[in-house]
Amino acid sequence: MSEAPTLDAVRHNTGPSRRFCVAPMMDWTTPHFRYLARILSKRALLYTEMVTTGALIHGDTERFLRHDPSEYPLALQLGGSDPGELAHCAKLAEQFGFDEVNLNVGCPSDRVQNNMIGACLMGHPDKVAEAVAAMIAATDLPVTVKHRIGINGRESWDELCEFIDKVSAAGCRTFIVHARIAILEGLSPKENRDIPPLKYDWVYRLKERYPHLEIIINGGIKTFEECHEHLRHTDGVMLGREAYHNPWLLAGVDTEFFGEPAPVANRHEALRAMFPFIQQELDRGVYLTHISRHIMGLFHGMPGGRQFRRHISENAHKHGSGLEVIQAALARVRMPEPATVAES
Template identity: 50%
Template sequence: MNSKKEKPILYPVSVAPMMDWTDKHFRFFLRLISKYSLLYTEMVTTGAILRGDKDRHLLFSPEEAPLSLQLGGDNPNALAECASIGEGYGYSEINLNVGCPSDKVQEGNFGACLMKDPDRVADCISAMDSKTSLPVTVKCRIGVPGKESIEDLSEFVRKVSLAGAKRITVHARIAILEGLSPAQNRSVPPLRYEDVYEIKRKYPDLVIELNGGVKTLEDISSHLTKVDGIMIGRAAYENPFLFSNVDRLFYQASPRMITRREVFDTMQEYVSKKTEQGEKPSRILKHLLGAFHEVRGARSYRRILTEKMHSNPGPKLLLEALESISPEYMDQRLETEESLSLTALESVV
């Protein structure tokens, strides 16, 4: 461990860790669109790291940074060891999952069920913080049944922040631990944004990030008047070009002169390279299905990929599918997306 603890970096916009979605292939693709948004790994359990193939779970390409390693577990010592290992692999920060409601995660006594035991979470954070110089962060829900009041959330935030959590990301729904699937838990419990705003008002010096139901640049801008950061989940996967303007609007970056065609030329090269290395093309191409959100030709594009990517696709399948999208759209610069809203947004951010 380095002797000097790194200060947390403020990330106005991040992409949520999502199992089976935010793997290295999707992260490579999204990095072509946004250079500065914080990305996350899929959740990796401590057992997978300590008893499995570390390189398979932890290696990533430099292009993916800044990248947070999300860990799942409830044993402070195991989490601390994994945090130290993660630092050695070059991650930007270490995040603890206290929000996943799946049955499998509950069987391991981690994820959202840990919100019942904030002292345990605090012990985990403290142990991790002691073994790495990287910022240690937490992603949680606003609560679970029996621990769902604003007072419960406030006490949870107080304890984990005192233990060393440098940023607390709050999904603004409670997690229903019985009777709902993970997918239903992302939509059925009502959003309670005001609870997250209240936590920021109560702890103005803490870095508080909001997650849940954010789908547009206007949503991001509005929430950022009340919290420090916004985490985008499904919208990032279903409409990745939403991030075309994020760097300029929320990171004050200079406009990039890149077109959609150039993004997909790079992805074609990436698919070819990874296929030669033995990767199944479908594992990459599935992440590109949502690339053209509500664009003419998108249905045909998705149909071609869906029908062919699992059955010995040719090396140019992606290019074949892209023929369904108009050349004019492909040759537009990325940052023309949602141009009608940009002037209004820039007056806010």
């Protein structure tokens, strides 16, 4: 078992509550979805899509790091393995106002493997430790790691503990653990989210073995009931696909997990609160479809929800489409009876 981190290391790992987090998801956790998520919950910790160090250093840095201040607390997830490049990007995260910088050690796609990014780094714990140490030295932001419980060919309990030992010794205090291995050959990223079996008990055992570390559990979590069960054994939960496809779930987070009032009373109110932001984005030249695709799940399971989605699908792509498309879609959903708590 690794030794407890120094006070200096702990200083780099304080930050926002991670009791309830929304996972970083490529093409999904864009600024447009995050704006909606923040309307629904003031306390959930939000993550960006993974941004590679190469994109930040050699691409349009402003575009990749753009976000609205209302999105805080917000973490930037980085993809990379070069310590110097990761340190530089960690500094950028601090300069742009993020609350945390997270290293991706979980993505299984072939494209990122070829660049030594993502889950393949589970096979190189010393390299991850070196990268984390460089990031911690470069910023006062919390530096966290999101990883799998293993990869094919390196999937034993002892190898997982070796990874945690080395990376925590480098100063990382927070580990966000997707409770599946990643199979690096033969499965697509989508299949890697479903086919390898979930081993929640391994994440529970990590918390028992490393009580001084913050352990957040991720993978296949869908309901608040499941969240509460996981919170009996870990420090926080992270939801991905369920939070995206059924975003109204987030409207219950502040009450359920933080004992605070729900920010909005119903879905209509939530969507109307987005109207000024949608118009602002349209005025910037953003196509409506780039925004509207992230609100399609808001009326999931509600009377009129299908008509809401159909109207957007049939009209948002048309030339000159604007806010009126969203307003007309909203009119197709019956206004709910007054409620004191958000449905979930």
